Amino acid sequence: MDRDDVTWSGYWPAAPTPFTAGLELDEAGLAALLEMYAGDGVHGVLLNGSTGEWFSQSPAERRRVAEVGVEAVAGRYPVVVGVSAFTAAEAAELARHAKAAGADGVLATVPPYVHPSPAEVLAFYREVSEATDLPFMVYNWPRGVAVDLAAVPGLMSGLADLPNVAAIKDSTGDWLAMLATVEAVSDRVRVFGSLTHRRGLALMAGGLGGDGAIDGGGIGARYGVPFFEAALRGDIATARTWADRYQKLSAGMIAPDYSGRFASPISQLKAAMNLLGQPGAGSVRPPLLPVTDPIVLKQIAGVLTDAGFTPEA
Template sequence: MDRDDVTWHGYWPAAPTPFTADGLLDEESWRALLRLYAAQGVHGVLVNGSTGEWFSQSTGERRRVVEIAVDEVAGRFPVIAGVTAYTPDEAIALARHAAEAGADGLLATPPPYVHPGPDEIVHFYDRLSSATALPFMVYNWPRGVAVDISAHPGLAARLADLDNVVAIKDSTGDWLRMLGTVEAVSDRVRVFGSFLHRRGLAVLMELGGDGNIDGGGMGAPFAVPYYEAVAAHDAAAARAWADRYTALSSRLINPDYSGVFGSPIAQLKAAMRLLGQPGGHVRPPLLPIEDEARLQAIDAVLTESGLKAALGARG
């Protein structure tokens, strides 16, 4: 496989997994969130990723999240299942279930906590990506796993050469390293990275790159039309949408992907509640943001960025 075997592109939410206040998987809210994404015209969705709190779910819950997503989306856009785990066998079992459930592709980081070296990373992905016939997306997430694929010369290219790998999600905090990934492999695999700003637009128009997979997808009213303008080669419209997205994201997320007002997932779910969106509650070890001053600050960002008005106009 290569980049031409899939049509993956554009703006994808890395979906949060809604939990009830009692910590149960909230299946009704999960379906409602997927319907919201469909109404917003997103180009794909990642489930059970970092934002989906895979780390606090049981294996059965992770499987159920995928099953519901495939059923609810019903082919309207790709559903990619996150299968990150501590061992290859765990990840392979999740991958095979996702394939049986009808997912359109798979994604995983290197094993968390382990700090594998380049040869170990290649061996891990070789085993995992070949365990099913589904197209596979490598996820570079140094903040979560303490290994930066883009920091190792030639490693992204080695991973791009694996048979079922068709994409790399590069979420390094070093933007120039992300550009290095685009330069090294975008002719062979699709690259999802940090492109939702004017610098990113220049890269998409001239160098390469395919999309953003964005924690929670709150920016969809700005990001979906941005990518549609990029596809139409309408740079002026894309710049305007990029500026609107940046006015939102830059006040909530730091360059290293930490949250401005709390841990990113707790901050996301607090913001979604303020917007009336079905994000649900976080699950321990995360804690909800309940401080009134921080909630007011988040609410101000949602208002001043124009997101509330944009959602109202679409609603």
């Protein structure tokens, strides 16, 4: 399997998982959120990724999110399901369920806390990616797992060579390291990374590679969707305009290392979604805390306003 076995590209939200005020899984909210994404014209979605708070869900809830999500999307855009877990066996079982639910692919980080060696990384991804015949997306997430796959010479190339790997989501905070990943593997697999800006446009327009971005929450779809559509058809001037508008929003909310400007990234995301009246936000689950400070909420509303949105009072 390689990049030509999938059509994955463009702007994808990493969907938050909605929870009710009582912290129960909000299935109707999730379906409504995915319907909103369809209206936004997104090019794919990631369920149960970091933004989806997989770490605070039970295995049964994670399976249910996959089922509800696939049913709600109904084939209108690709659905990739996150199966990150502390062991390969757990991740493989979630991958098999995702396939049974009708997902288009699966994704995983290396196990959190473990700090696996390069040989252990390859062994983990080999086992999980071969649990099904679904296209697999490797997720490099140093902020969450304290291991930067892009920092190990040759590791991304070795992962790209695994039989079922079709894509890499490289969320290193080091843009030059992400560029090295694009250069090393984009001839073989799809690469999603920090591309929704003028530097990313230069990569794609210059033929160096890069396929898309997976963005926490999808608030930026208003700008990210037309950016990638313009970039991938070679309309540089239009793409630059959308890139600048997207960056005003993104840089106002997220630091270069992917930490939040005002609170934990998922907490401030859900606060922003609630301010915009978007479906499927609700609350976060512990250990995360909701943003309730009126001063912080006003600051988030200010970023949204500056970026061209109209938050609710």
